Amino acid sequence: MKALSYIASACLLAAAGAAQAGGDLERGRQIAEQQCQACHGVDGNGDNPMYPRLAGQHANYLAHSLSQYKNGERSNAIMAPMAAGLSEADIEAVAAWYGSRSGLTEPRAPRMLER
Template sequence: MKRVLTLLSFGAVLAVASTSLLANGNVENGKQKAATCFACHGVDGNSVDPQYPRLAGQYNLYLQRVLHEYKDGQRNNPIMKGMVATLSDQDIEDVSAYFSSLPTKLDTLKGHISGEK
């Protein structure tokens, strides 16, 4: 029994440590830094216009990757390239933390795919 408790305690410590190591970005700073994003993506990250993706609830690391891809030109979108041009790595982590922390309202793709009627 003692061994089981020791293993459980060790597992809990590892889980907490790995969560803090994987958690990056500051949600509150991200909300401030994301102010220019709100016009298209909404303050709550749930854009009502299907031409703009809903960012709320997306995976943090996915959002970071996409923003870096816009910044370095791997994704070709002149509007987004301009929006991310001045963002530092920390800014990208913070903005991603903010949008990934929000609850999504996307329960279906109906009406949210560009060009779909």
Template structure:
């Protein structure tokens, strides 16, 4: 049973990684950039424990890209995120979004309590 679960986990990781690469994203670059800018608020694994900072791990890549572009343009307003996103290139946004989307999440839906 452990072998089957390990195989499924490896396959899932490969699929996520392949999808990110196919979209032109670099997961390692996203990880490096997140270490520089994101972890103090969103947590080292993208699963912030502070309620005021959203959990990014496991979010949809497209949603994260859209949100970062909106922060960068000023269409979405948050003093911290507007400053952080202002300097991001399109490629860095893709890399960060793909990286956070690839991480295991602790997100829950509204029918359950947050962990």
């Protein structure tokens, strides 16, 4: 009986988390459309090989990286100003959005330098 109670509690917590993430995902999509799409694409599968594809990355990795750009631990002339205006909730929302997107099924071939 105790195991059933634990399972029920875990299901309720998971459902509550999923409902909360839905709102975060919408906010993340809005931010991606406004600030991120030029380089990374709205869905995280941008076409420009200069910029990383974010779709399908772990949300906690993306949030940590954005926080590091914001606080100066990571330095990048493009990303630092983009992250500077994001709140912690915005960072979590963007990370959740890109983390929820599907990445490419085939990785992009690396660019080779011509000699």
